[in-house]
Amino acid sequence: MSNAPIGGQAVLEGVMMRGPSTWALAVRKPDGEIAEVNRPIHSVMARHWLFRLPIVRGIIALGAEGRRIVAVEPELSDALRRGLEAGESVRVEPSSMADGLSAPFAGERPIRICREHGVETVLVSEDEIVEGMRFLYGRAKLACEPAAAVGVAALLAGKVTVEPHDTVAVVVSGGNVAADIASAILAGNEGRNPS
Numbered sequence: 523m524s525n526a527p528i529g530g531q532a533v534l535e536g537v538m539m540r541g542p543s544t545w546a547l548a549v550r551k552p553d554g555e556i557a558e559v560n561r562p563i564h565s566v567m568a569r570h571w572l573f574r575l576p577i578v579r580g581i582i583a584l585g586a587e588g589r590r591i592v593a594v595e596p597e598l599s600d601a602l603r604r605g606l607e608a609g610e611s612v613r614v615e616p617s618s619m620a621d622g623l624s625a626p627f628a629g630e631r632p633i634r635i636c637r638e639h640g641v642e643t644v645l646v647s648e649d650e651i652v653e654g655m656r657f658l659y660g661r662a663k664l665a666c667e668p669a670a671a672v673g674v675a676a677l678l679a680g681k682v683t684v685e686p687h688d689t690v691a692v693v694v695s696g697g698n699v700a701a702d703i704a705s706a707i708l709a710g711n712e713g714r715n716p717s
């Protein structure tokens with residue numbers, strides 16, 4: 523794991539809401555302060571059904587203002603990267619411990635939307651996913667599934683270049699991991715075969 527200084531705050535409480543013409547995000551930070559964002563829904567958001575999903579809407583809304591968006595996938599489940607390279611949906615044989623990211627293909631519509639917004643892709647190894655998950659549990663006190671740790675894994679592995687004063691947001695979403703798998707990963711058994 524990197525010895526680089528780590529900064530930032532974990533979101534303890536938060537809500538995202540969508541109205542007919544605006545979306546809003548409010549979070550309570552650890553110090554008790556509430557941070558809010560209230561923005562109009564951009565026309566691209568109104569055109570696609572995919573943007574009814576709050577997490578997708580939030581990520582693309584951030585990118586719509588010229589921000590860089592990096593999609594991180596396991597090396598053993600790279601359907602989005604392959605689909606973006608091919609310009610169409612490509613079937614893969616996923617075998618990653620990050621089963622939440624192990625779809626056999628990325629759909630045509632998400633591929634098109636990601637291409638339109640210049641989404642970059644980065645791949646992380648199973649060992650890097652383990653380190654990301656351990657970091658989130660040990661340093662941020664976040665219990666998450668392997669799929670939720672891939673963004674942090676990419677940062678820790680240096681696979682996403684970041685300048686010293688850049689602001690970085692990583693989506694850590696998902697806690698659907700069996701207790702024996704999570705404990706094996708945290709204990710050093712990598713979670714690949716906890717028995």
